[in-house]
Each structure stands twice: as structure tokens, then as C-alpha cells.
Amino acid sequence: MKIIHSIKSAAIRTMNLWKGGLIIWLSSFLLVSMLAMPIKGALNSGFGKSMITEKLAEGLNFEVLVDMGAAFRSIMSFFSAGLLMAILVGFILNAFFTGGVFDSLKGSSGKFSAGEFFRASAKNFWSFLVISIIISLIIIIIGILTIILPLSIVSQSDKSPEGALFKTGLIVISIFFLLLTILLLVADYARAWQVSKERNVCFKAIGFGFSQTFKTFLSSFPLMIILLVVQLTFGWLVLKILPGMRPATGGGVFLLFLLSQILFFLKIMLRIWRYGSVTSLMEIKSLKENPAEISSGSDF
Secondary structure, rough: OHHHHHHHHHHHHHOOOOOHHHHHHHHHHHHHHHHHHHHHHHHHHOOOOOOOHHHHHHHOHHHHHHHOOOOHHHHHHHHHHHHHHHHHHHHHHHHHHHHHHHHHHHHOOOOOOOOHHHHHHHHOHHHHHHHHHHHHHHHHHHHHHHHHHHHHHHOOOOOOOOOHHHHHHHHHHHHHHHHHHHHHHHHHHHHHHHOOOOOHHHHHHHHHHHHHHHHHHHHHHHHHHHHHHHHHHHHHHHHHHHHOOOOOOOOHHHHHHHHHHHHHHHHHHHHHHHHHHHHHHHHHHHHHHHHHHHHHOOOO
């Protein structure tokens, strides 16, 4: 019952936060554009008016790319540096805006203020950045220990039976997914708790995240599984739809671009829905333990 209530409550809060999702989408769009426009110019400069553009339009052609010689190496070097910078800036922007999102999701007033959104983003930035870095490092370490290390051992073993690598892969990926679910719960609980505090106490927030995750495991874990399945299903549908669309006219290209941006915006809103669900579940738990705190509007 708590899971259903949290999901419904989060859906309402997410719809009220569509302007915040739009701000995040616009920032991401500008970031990607800063990387894409110079690369497009470099490609046009490298290709010129040759038939290469038409060949690439039919699909990825490695022979064509190799024939570019020094121009291809220059473009790839620029792309690698730009991609690394985009990932770094994107990570920082995500930590910044997530503070505003969680602050806007707490309670149930249903009101969105752009000024308050940016104020909360700035206030919680450093704490959210530390939380994101620590949880990301833990995820990377767990990924190495649960996926890369076991698969490396099995692949290098001469006595492994046929199909052992595939079966091992399924097992370790399943284990990693379950551990990832727990860590995402920890991160979401930590950030939901942090926005209720006046001071930045990121390490205490992470401690609360672990404590809250295991205290409410029977309700929190199924909730996160449901939300992640929805997000993964949506991502799978996007990957099935967009690659199969090959517009032949300028109008078709524009419509494809518009569709891709709408789908990306929906992806952002699904993530906000996840944040709202965890926030709502935490509020239900807090209200049950101490009704006076919620009714008086004090910290969780």
C-alpha cells in the first residue's frame, strides 16, 4: 500500500515539476550542442564536398573514415577531449540541478518556483556533488569486483565448460543490478534527507541513506525495482524506435530531432518520478514514526 501511495504521490509531484524538467533538458541540450557543433564543423571541413557524406548517410563506413587519414585522427582526438569534458560538466550539472529537484519534491504544496529551484540547487550543490562522487565510486568498485573480475577469471580458465562465460555473465550482471538498486536507494534517501537540513552534512546524509534503505528494505527495494524496470523499458523502446527511423527529407530530419528531444525530456521526468517516489516513501516513514515533525514542518 505504501508503495502504491508513494508512486501516485510522486507522479503528481513530478507533473507539477515539469518546468524544472524543462530547465534540466535545456541545460543538457546546450551542453550537447557545445560538443556537437564544433565536431560537425570539423567533419564538414574534413569531408569537403566529396561523396563521403553520402556514403556515411547510408551507415557507418569504417573504410571511409580511415581514408580521411590525418583529418580523421584530428577529429577523433577532438571528439574524445570534448566527450570527456561533456561527461564531467554533465556530472556537475546533474549534481547541481538534483538539489533543486529534491527540494521541490519534498512536501506536497504542488507549487514550483524557478527562483527557489535555483536557490536550492546552489545551496545543496557541494553536498550533492560529494554524495554523487562517493556513490559513483562505490558503484565502479562493485562493478569491477562483481562483473569484470569474475568474467576475467572465467575467460582465462582453460577448464571452463562450454557456455560458462555466458552463464557467469548472467549471474554477475544480476548480482550487480541488485546491488546497484540498493546503492541508488542509498543515494536517493541521502539526497532527500539532505534537502531538509539547513547545513551541508553529506556524510551524515549517506549514513542516513544506508540506514533508511535497510530499515525500509521490504518497501523500498520493490519500489526501486518497479521504477528501474519502467526506466529500462522506456530506454529499450527508445533504442528500438529511433535507430529504425531514417528520414529522407529535411522535414523528416526535423521531426526525428523533435521526437528524440521529447523522448529525452520524458526520460528526465521518469528520473524525477523516481526521486519523488523515494521522497514520498521517506515522508510516510517519518510521519509514522513522529507525526508532530511533519505536521509542524520541521526536518525529517
